[in-house]
Amino acid sequence: MVKWVLALVGYFIYRFPGAIAGYLIGTLIDSSFESNKKSGRKGFDTVFTTSRSQNVSPSDFELNLLSLASIVIKADGSVSQTELDYVRAYFVQAYGKERANATFKTFNDVIKNREVSAQRICTYLNSRTRYEVRLQILHFLFGIAQADGRVSSPEVSQLSSIAGFMRINQNDFKSIKAMFVKDANNAYKILEIDKTATDAEVKKAFRTMAKKYHPDKLQHMDEAYQKGARDKFQKVQEAYETIQKERGF
Structure with a gap:
């Protein structure tokens, strides 16, 4: 195929x-x-299934993921070599050097020159992926945007659109965004609560987010995705510790 x-x-x-x-x-x-x-080998054929047992093969997933990456890379009007290198390194970690390089080399020119539809790709993936996997895809795409040192407004706008197409709710989007775009209330945004939340609500939010982003949810996937899950889980822990120190409980 x-x-x-x-x-x-x-x-x-x-x-x-x-x-x-x-x-x-x-x-x-x-x-x-x-x-x-x-x-x-455990690959995406064991993970990305519909209720009708239709599968998206590893190759299909790689091509669609690379297409989404290309949209983020081009979001601010330029193609950053740092962002390209980030994607290449991620693919190498996930699929191995030989396979990743073959796929990446073939689509190098396409990434730079061809327009692709984020909505079409996300619609295809939505019926074939679990919600926690789509959260990890969004985390990966934010990592691309930050690879050159900052996440620009056009990149945030594009990522917001992709999150909408992937049916990721706004609270989860804001939580992942807060892991990459810093402001004074980041710890609260990561835990998906307001700064006015009570101590009890903070503790409950931490338990909820720790369960949502626990690495065990992606233990059946490749190492690159497990690493992303560990990164998110660590950010949740750091956010909780920040609020603990701030409030003294």
Whole structure:
């Protein structure tokens, strides 16, 4: 499947030579996927399922995730090499160097030049992913935006749109945003409460958020996603400790 998709993309970019190159690279990716299945590797085929037992393959997920990454990278009107490197490193950690480099190399020009629909991609993923996985995708996309040192207003706006398309509620969006965009009330935003919350409400919010972002929820996924879950969980703990020190309880 992937070999034909890459062949088509290659044809539109470099005509027949591109189609041939895309077909060959796609063949390698398909072969890698089949090898992973035979070896019992836990991949996205065990995670991204609909109620009708339809699957999105690892390759499908990679291509859609990379497309969402390209939207964030281009959100502020320029393509940052730092952000590209962040995505490459993430893919290498999640899928291994050979497979990640093949996918990334094929779509390098597409990332820079082609427009993709965030709404279409998110609609496709929504019926095939669990909510906690979509939270991790948003966390990853915020990480891209911050890779160059700051999350710009256009990037926040684009990320807000993507979160809406992925049906992530506003409180969860604000919580993850607060992990990357700093202000005075960040600790409260991460715990999804107001500064006027009572001590009891703070403690309850911490327990709720710790359960929501506990790394065990993504233990069946690749290391890059488990690391993201650990990062969010740590931010929740740090937010709670900040409020504890502030209030003295």
